[in-house]
Amino acid sequence: MRGDTTKAPINKFTMLSEVTSQEIGDLKTLEQFIIERQEEHEHSTGSFSRLIRDLSVAAKIVNWHMRRGGINNIFGTTGEINVHGEVQQVMDLLAHKEFVRALRRGGECCLIGSEEHSEAIPIATNGDSDGDYIVLLDPLDGSSNIEVNVSVGTIFSIYRLPAGWGTPTVEAALQPGVKQIGAGYVVYGSSTILVYTTGHGVNGFTLDPSIGEFVLSHPNIRIPDDGKMYSINEGNYNSFEPGLRRYIKWMQTENSEQNLPLSTRYIGSFVADFHRNLLKGGLYMYPSTRNNRNGKLRLMYEANPLAFIAEQAGGGATDGHNRILEITPEKLHQRTPLYIGSKLMLDKAHSFLRGD
Ligand code: AHG
Numbered sequence: 001m002r003g004d005t006t007k008a009p010i011n012k013f014t015m016l017s018e019v020t021s022q023e024i025g026d027l028k029t030l031e032q033f034i035i036e037r038q039e040e041h042e043h044s045t046g047s048f049s050r051l052i053r054d055l056s057v058a059a060k061i062v063n064w065h066m067r068r069g070g071i072n073n074i075f076g077t078t079g080e081i082n083v084h085g086e087v088q089q090v091m092d093l094l095a096h097k098e099f100v101r102a103l104r105r106g107g108e109c110c111l112i113g114s115e116e117h118s119e120a121i122p123i124a125t126n127g128d129s130d131g132d133y134i135v136l137l138d139p140l141d142g143s144s145n146i147e148v149n150v151s152v153g154t155i156f157s158i159y160r161l162p163a164g165w166g167t168p169t170v171e172a173a174l175q176p177g178v179k180q181i182g183a184g185y186v187v188y189g190s191s192t193i194l195v196y197t198t199g200h201g202v203n204g205f206t207l208d209p210s211i212g213e214f215v216l217s218h219p220n221i222r223i224p225d226d227g228k229m230y231s232i233n234e235g236n237y238n239s240f241e242p243g244l245r246r247y248i249k250w251m252q253t254e255n256s257e258q259n260l261p262l263s264t265r266y267i268g269s270f271v272a273d274f275h276r277n278l279l280k281g282g283l284y285m286y287p288s289t290r291n292n293r294n295g296k297l298r299l300m301y302e303a304n305p306l307a308f309i310a311e312q313a314g315g316g317a318t319d320g321h322n323r324i325l326e327i328t329p330e331k332l333h334q335r336t337p338l339y340i341g342s343k344l345m346l347d348k349a350h351s352f353l354r355g356d
């Protein structure tokens with residue numbers, strides 16, 4: 001496990017048998033972790049734990065589809081355009097259906113908002129389940145990268161149905177990000193990792209394919225205060241606002257005393273860019289452009305959940321001026337400019353945007 005200094009480091013001379021005995025002895029599954037933490041958290045009742053479990057089961061199923069995608073011939077487009085005017089991939093729809101199915105079956109969730117569905121989806125609950133959680137989802141982030149084997153992911157955001165609300169409607173989901181009681185993401189990458197927060201730090205769990213469980217691999221993640229990498233689609237440079245263009249030029253300056261220039265890393269899967277920056281330090285930006293004043297990313301499915309995680313890990317997230325988590329949403333599918341990542345990099349970006 002990362003950060004554990006009590007074990008001998010694994011190196012190329014370590015016998016496989018030693019590796020397995022070291023590693024297997026230490027496994028803590030997501031389920032064990034949730035149960036352990038349940039009492040610490042105001043919101044982590046049994047039903048909240050079951051909700052996280054339902055999401056993790058859907059993630060495993062999507063992961064399974066993903067790993068066989070090229071063989072099953074399910075990479076490619078549906079021929080449909082989604083509510084955002086973007087080409088819908090078969091895997092977008094498949095991931096959407098798997099998450100909705102898992103949440104419906106679980107019975108803890110009363111309303112789902114998905115990037116791949118124009119309306120909010122009410123979930124009729126039955127039996128003894130209250131189902132008072134609202135889940136907002138980007139079922140598959142970075143889907144244009146699927147066909148070329150680049151990391152993609154799922155992002156989720158959890159709210160509680162406001163007390164005394166009655167029948168869940170879309171308005172119940174239009175809460176500012178500060179009201180989230182949980183948020184997380186999964187990256188289907190070189191390994192599959194699930195990272196989540198309930199407002200008490202950030203923890204990451206890697207899917208162990210041999211036992212089919214997410215196991216704690218990244219406890220208490222903290223984002224470095226400063227980083228060497230910035231992530232932005234620089235092809236849009238000429239339509240960025242002047243302050244941002246100056247910031248980019250500053251990051252490209254050759255000045256060893258200031259540790260410049262920085263490096264660019266841009267995958268085109270927000271969740272993967274975010275994950276790298278979270279672990280290594282960095283700043284991801286999808287700003288306002290001349291033609292898209294609100295940028296591209298969706299407030300409820302992408303910006304809010306990852307802003308919650310960034311803040312919990314010691315970083316920050318803004319639209320260039322205001323804290324993302326304090327934006328009052330007007331529409332489920334609304335977009336927002338986004339600057340997210342290491343604190344000092346975010347401060348620097350702000351000073352250029354203000355024209356200091
Ligand atoms: P999605 O696949 O859910 O529609 O999201 C795509 C987003 C995000 O993942 C990525 O960072 C960004 O689009 C890339 O956009 P550009 O191609 O405009 O850079």
Ligand code: MN
Nearest residue numbers: 138140141142
């Ligand atoms: Mn997305």
Ligand code: MN
Nearest residue numbers: 115138140141
């Ligand atoms: Mn998506």
